Amino acid sequence: MTTTKNASHREPMTDSETLREDLDHTRQHLADTVQELTRRLNVPHRMKETASSAGHRMSDVAGQTGQKMKQVPGAMKELPATGKRHPKVAAAVGGAVVLGAGAMAWLARRHK
Numbered sequence: 001m002t003t004t005k006n007a008s009h010r011e012p013m014t015d016s017e018t019l020r021e022d023l024d025h026t027r028q029h030l031a032d033t034v035q036e037l038t039r040r041l042n043v044p045h046r047m048k049e050t051a052s053s054a055g056h057r058m059s060d061v062a063g064q065t066g067q068k069m070k071q072v073p074g075a076m077k078e079l080p081a082t083g084k085r086h087p088k089v090a091a092a093v094g095g096a097v098v099l100g101a102g103a104m105a106w107l108a109r110r111h112k
Contacts, residue, residue: 083090
């Protein structure tokens with residue numbers, strides 16, 4: 001056998017020691033496999049983990065949205081100045097908004 005008990009002494013392992021080591025390795029591998037399969041098959045626990053993860057993501061998104069909403073009043077105050085600097089763009093945006101509102105009203109009446 002080429003396997004050694006102790007790397008510093010280079011003593012060859014007996015067949016029974018080699019088998020015992022292989023058996024220990026196989027047992028550990030089997031235990032790891034069973035643990036992973038148990039984790040994968042535990043659907044209620046996995047659903048709770050997924051829901052918890054989704055809840056955390058939603059909380060983060062809500063926080064970011066709240067921060068952006070706090071910036072809206074300042075941006076709204078700048079709109080008149082922006083409209084004065086770019087009157088053609090302001091007219092085009094206004095026209096698009098009116099056209100969109102008209103289309104929404106038309107579709108709403110059509111589906112009644």
